[in-house]
Amino acid sequence: MIKKTLVLIAIVGLLMVFWPLMSNFEFSQNLSELASNYVRGSVNELNTQNVVTSVIVTYRGLDTLGEVTVLFLATVGIGFLLGKRKGKKRPASELLQTTSSFLFALIVLFGVYIFTHGHLTPGGGFQGGVVIATAFLLLMLSDVNMKFNHTILQIVESFSGAFYIVIGIVGLVLTIGFLSAEIIPLGEFGKLISAGAIPIIYSFIGLKVGSELTNIIDTMRGE
Amino acid sequence: MISVIMIVVLGVIMIVAGIIALHLKNLLAAIITAGTISLLASVIYLILGSPDVAMTEASIGSGLTTIIFLYALNKVQKEDKND
Numbered sequence: 001m002i003k004k005t006l007v008l009i010a011i012v013g014l015l016m017v018f019w020p021l022m023s024n025f026e027f028s029q030n031l032s033e034l035a036s037n038y039v040r041g042s043v044n045e046l047n048t049q050n051v052v053t054s055v056i057v058t059y060r061g062l063d064t065l066g067e068v069t070v071l072f073l074a075t076v077g078i079g080f081l082l083g084k085r086k087g088k089k090r091p092a093s094e095l096l097q098t099t100s101s102f103l104f105a106l107i108v109l110f111g112v113y114i115f116t117h118g119h120l121t122p123g124g125g126f127q128g129g130v131v132i133a134t135a136f137l138l139l140m141l142s143d144v145n146m147k148f149n150h151t152i153l154q155i156v157e158s159f160s161g162a163f164y165i166v167i168g169i170v171g172l173v174l175t176i177g178f179l180s181a182e183i184i185p186l187g188e189f190g191k192l193i194s195a196g197a198i199p200i201i202y203s204f205i206g207l208k209v210g211s212e213l214t215n216i217i218d219t220m221r222g223e
Numbered sequence: 224m225i226s227v228i229m230i231v232v233l234g235v236i237m238i239v240a241g242i243i244a245l246h247l248k249n250l251l252a253a254i255i256t257a258g259t260i261s262l263l264a265s266v267i268y269l270i271l272g273s274p275d276v277a278m279t280e281a282s283i284g285s286g287l288t289t290i291i292f293l294y295a296l297n298k299v300q301k302e303d304k305n306d
Contacts, residue, residue: 130282
């Protein structure tokens with residue numbers, strides 16, 4: 001009885017905290033000043049079709065660097081804490097094996113498409129990386145005794161992370177700004193090779209996220 | 224108007240799914256239900272006009288997180304058997 005009363009009090013308290021937010025909420029019809037600056041800048045200054053990408057990679061580039069670092073630390077932690085252990089596993093069904101060998105290349109291709117077209121269409125490095133990791137997951141499900149070469153994964157991961165920071169530092173050296181997209185020519189609006197360094201940065205992020213998540217899944221799977 | 228109805232319906236289904244996931248005794252079914260919540264959330268993001276967030280939610284929330292939960296459940300059950 002006391003427990004239920006306490007839960008009720010907690011719910012009412014939360015309602016009272018959030019009610020002021022709810023009561024004078026209205027849908028804004030216009031963008032705020034900062035938002036309209038970002039929208040104008042990404043189209044006029046950065047030649048980027050997808051505004052979200054230009055905000056994530058350039059205007060808020062330092063935040064993205066922090067996000068990538070958090071993911072890296074999570075991978076390191078999981079690899080450190082979860083040791084390998086052996087156990088018997090039953091082999092996957094014929095159906096799964098055939099389908100995954102067919103789908104693997106297609107899914108990887110789709111992931112690469114998502115992060116190379118991050119500046120044109122929705123999506124980007126993080127989403128593309130996750131899609132690539134799911135392709136490797138399918139491979140792991142179909143072949144339970146498969147062993148991954150962790151050295152290659154780590155090399156891909158650390159090199160793409162290092163190049164990401166090198167691009168940022170090049171912007172500093174050229175006195176344009178840390179992680180600026182304008183270190184190389186911006187190109188034509190709406191073309192695949194445009195928006196300066198944004199596709200390059202997002203490709204590195206995609207490779208990094210893909211290899212990290214593959215590493216996490218493989219560690220979680222155990223041997 | 225129709226998008227508002229869709230969002231309300233999806234939100235109600237999400238809340239119901241969350242309550243079901245809490246009360247299910249079968250952990251496997253609870254994990255799948257929790258994955259469904261993320262999938263419906265990604266549909267809501269798509270209706271609200273943010274395909275980038277919807278993609279992230281669909282791939283990470285309902286794909287990868289569910290898989291990692293399943294692996295964790297597998298490990299926990301194995302250790303229960305060994306003990």
